[in-house]
Amino acid sequence: MNTSILPLPTLSEDHDEFPRDGHPDPAKSALFDPGKARAGGGGSLSPEQIEFYDTEGYVVLERLLDTADMQPFRDSVNVRVDEIAEELFRTGLISDRLETRPFETRLGDLFAELSDKDFLKYGRSWRDRLPGYFHLMSNPKILNTVESLIGAEIFANPVYNTRPKVPKVAAGAVPWHQDKSYWPGANANPVITVWVAMVDTNLENGCLHVWPRTHRQEVLSWHNEDRTGTGFTEIDSEHLKNAREVPLPVPAGSAILFNDRCVHMSTPNLSQAVRWSCDLRFQPTDQDPMVEHGAGFLARSKMRPDRVATLEDWMAERPEHG
Numbered sequence: 001m002n003t004s005i006l007p008l009p010t011l012s013e014d015h016d017e018f019p020r021d022g023h024p025d026p027a028k029s030a031l032f033d034p035g036k037a038r039a040g041g042g043g044s045l046s047p048e049q050i051e052f053y054d055t056e057g058y059v060v061l062e063r064l065l066d067t068a069d070m071q072p073f074r075d076s077v078n079v080r081v082d083e084i085a086e087e088l089f090r091t092g093l094i095s096d097r098l099e100t101r102p103f104e105t106r107l108g109d110l111f112a113e114l115s116d117k118d119f120l121k122y123g124r125s126w127r128d129r130l131p132g133y134f135h136l137m138s139n140p141k142i143l144n145t146v147e148s149l150i151g152a153e154i155f156a157n158p159v160y161n162t163r164p165k166v167p168k169v170a171a172g173a174v175p176w177h178q179d180k181s182y183w184p185g186a187n188a189n190p191v192i193t194v195w196v197a198m199v200d201t202n203l204e205n206g207c208l209h210v211w212p213r214t215h216r217q218e219v220l221s222w223h224n225e226d227r228t229g230t231g232f233t234e235i236d237s238e239h240l241k242n243a244r245e246v247p248l249p250v251p252a253g254s255a256i257l258f259n260d261r262c263v264h265m266s267t268p269n270l271s272q273a274v275r276w277s278c279d280l281r282f283q284p285t286d287q288d289p290m291v292e293h294g295a296g297f298l299a300r301s302k303m304r305p306d307r308v309a310t311l312e313d314w315m316a317e318r319p320e321h322g
Contacts, residue, residue: 042147042148042152043146043147043148043149044141044148049061049148050148053149056213057214057216057259057261058210058257058258059256059257060250060255060256061145061254061255062250062254063252063254064145064255065139065254067253069139069141069253070136070198070252072131072132072135073133073135073198074198077103077162077164077276079130081106081107084107088110088118094110094113097110104199104274104276105272105273106274107164107166108166108167108272108273111169112167119169125161125162125163126164127159127160127162128162129317131315133278134315136278137156137280137299138299142194142255143282145194145257146257149190150190150192150282152301152303153285153286153300154301155282155283155285155289155296155298156280156281156282156297157188157290158289158296159281159293160278160279160280160281161278161279162276162277162278163276163278163279164274164276165206165266165274165275166274167205167269167271167272167273168268168269168270169269172206172266172268172275173206173266174265174266175225175235175265176243176264176265177232177234177265178219178233178235178260178262178263178264179260179261179262182233184219186288187287187288188290189260191259191260191281191282192259192260192281192282193257193258193279194255194280194281195255195258195277195278195279196278196279196280197255197256197276198253198278199275199277200249200251200252201248201249201250201275201277202249203247205273205275206268206269206270206275207247207266207267207275208248208264208265208266209245209246209247209248209264209265209266209267210246210248210258210262211262211263212244212246214262215258215259217261220263221236222235223236235263282299289319294317295314295318296319297318298321307321307322308320308321
């Protein structure tokens with residue numbers, strides 16, 4: 001299978017994945033108990049962490065991953081950045097590919113003298129089918145945490161995103177939203193987002209912010225914002241009057257788990273380095289695989305371990321092995 005990244009998506013193609021303005025069907029917005037699908041005794045989270053997640057809608061796991069866990073992701077990101085640098089150089093937008101710049105700053109340095117439009121040509125988030133992303137989604141440390149919340153039959157949702165929050169690019173700011181606004185009609189609940197910081201994140205470079213205890217509410221009405229040129233979904237303003245904002249700065253390798261109804265956002269990157277993160281999503285295997293968003297895969301199964309997808313299966317877009 002050809003794994004070349006180029007040609008890269010245009011901005012108009014990137015918009016095709018966004019839904020229209022949202023007015024959720026009440027029949028599909030029933031309150032949800034995030035603990036009901038969980039199998040007792042499994043996974044790596046402590047009872048206290050599970051209770052916190054159930055109550056607040058999220059849980060922070062500092063330094064869940066070490067450098068070795070994150071290296072395959074970095075390798076795949078570097079493949080993409082190399083190709084972007086080559087295209088910028090070939091089209092005359094830059095005169096130096098900056099090969100020796102570090103992972104943390106190179107992409108931002110490439111676009112330092114360019115515009116938001118130049119950056120958005122390559123998408124506000126990346127969903128390349130490269131080995132490093134599979135290794136991250138199938139990392140046992142991550143799956144062990146997810147198992148604590150939904151049980152041992154785990155499907156990796158096709159919506160995973162590498163987030164290059166480049167300094168001072170408008171698209172770096174993500175408005176208040178619920179992930180479920182991106183799949184409002186899908187028969188899948190819960191979908192657990194695992195947001196992974198690949199560098200230290202803080203208030204300056206735009207860490208994640210959550211609104212606790214919103215995961216038990218119905219899906220709120222939303223619209224596609226028009227400020228950043230990306231069409232992010234954004235909760236309608238009438239719901240935000242009493243928003244309670246909790247910033248979550250975390251060191252590299254940390255993971256933040258939250259339900260797809262948990263309202264969250266992030267602020268612009270005002271630092272000099274790229275705020276790299278990746279958001280992965282997992283759900284029980286008996287729910288909607290959301291094939292309209294791509295091909296997910298069976299990530300863990302105690303009932304059918306022989307069907308768990310391998311890297312080769314994922315690269316071929318097969319959801320299971322065999």
